[in-house]
Amino acid sequence: MTGLTVRHRRTVALDGIDLDFGPGVHGLLGPNGAGKTSLIRVLATVARPDGGRVELLGHDLSGHRELAAARRRLGYLPQDFGYYPGFTVREFVAYVAWLKEMPGAEAGAAVERAVARVGLTDRIDAKVKTLSGGMVRRVGIAQAIVNDPAVLLLDEPTAGLDPEQRVEFRSLLQELGGESTVVVSTHLVEDVAAACTEVTLVESGQVAYRGTPTSLAELGESVDGAAIGGNAMERGYTAALRGHRAEAATTAGARR
Numbered sequence: 001m002t003g004l005t006v007r008h009r010r011t012v013a014l015d016g017i018d019l020d021f022g023p024g025v026h027g028l029l030g031p032n033g034a035g036k037t038s039l040i041r042v043l044a045t046v047a048r049p050d051g052g053r054v055e056l057l058g059h060d061l062s063g064h065r066e067l068a069a070a071r072r073r074l075g076y077l078p079q080d081f082g083y084y085p086g087f088t089v090r091e092f093v094a095y096v097a098w099l100k101e102m103p104g105a106e107a108g109a110a111v112e113r114a115v116a117r118v119g120l121t122d123r124i125d126a127k128v129k130t131l132s133g134g135m136v137r138r139v140g141i142a143q144a145i146v147n148d149p150a151v152l153l154l155d156e157p158t159a160g161l162d163p164e165q166r167v168e169f170r171s172l173l174q175e176l177g178g179e180s181t182v183v184v185s186t187h188l189v190e191d192v193a194a195a196c197t198e199v200t201l202v203e204s205g206q207v208a209y210r211g212t213p214t215s216l217a218e219l220g221e222s223v224d225g226a227a228i229g230g231n232a233m234e235r236g237y238t239a240a241l242r243g244h245r246a247e248a249a250t251t252a253g254a255r256r
């Protein structure tokens, strides 16, 4: 994407950002309101940008036909994931497979495979409304991967998962990142440390930092631990944010 701009009324959620994502697991980190969801929604083709150009899997997302082609190869777990409570897990994931225009002959096996990958085979014929919050989240992940997407977008997928499920989910993420491009937004620096190949730190609609989890931890090692606190990765996160804020303040001062 180049010059990607998203506005919500007077709020600039994304301020002309340039980014590209290749194969692997990309962690999107940033404070509340930084613009992570706005970015994922544009990539998921559910929101139109106000400016800039976005290309996904070779499709320019400004074209209608291109959008449909891109959607078939996408997987998306929204932050507020809506589902039909009366559907069983199988029915719900099959419904998403149908929406993605998967051929009927393949869909049945694909649904079972996706549900198995999130560890819910024993509940596949249970109604979604009877599941715990963490299980519903896993159904959300299953529907996102049912079509073996080339690009998988996950907005806060670990919210509501217990620690054991989170650990299992991270290994699933690593597996998925070996096959496709995964973009995952999270508040948890541990998710990034454990599962991501690259980190993008977003702040006030801008890219504040890009690098590997190791380079972010190295940045944390280089700052005064007593002054910031936390582990190396958390210190790196804080130092990168503060660095970006200082730079933005200097630029704004120079403009005045």
Ligand SMILES: Nc1ncnc2c1ncn2[C@@H]1O[C@H](COP(=O)(O)OP(=O)(O)OP(=O)(O)O)[C@@H](O)[C@H]1O
Residues within 6 Å of the ligand: 008, 009, 011, 012, 013, 030, 031, 032, 033, 034, 035, 036, 037, 038, 039
């Ligand atoms: N529908 C909307 N109407 C008005 N403002 C919005 C809307 N959606 C987002 N915003 C604003 O746009 C900015 C970016 O929001 P966004 O949800 O993309 O951030 P985020 O990084 O995903 O935040 P969080 O971590 O809290 O989910 C924020 O200032 C937010 O208040």
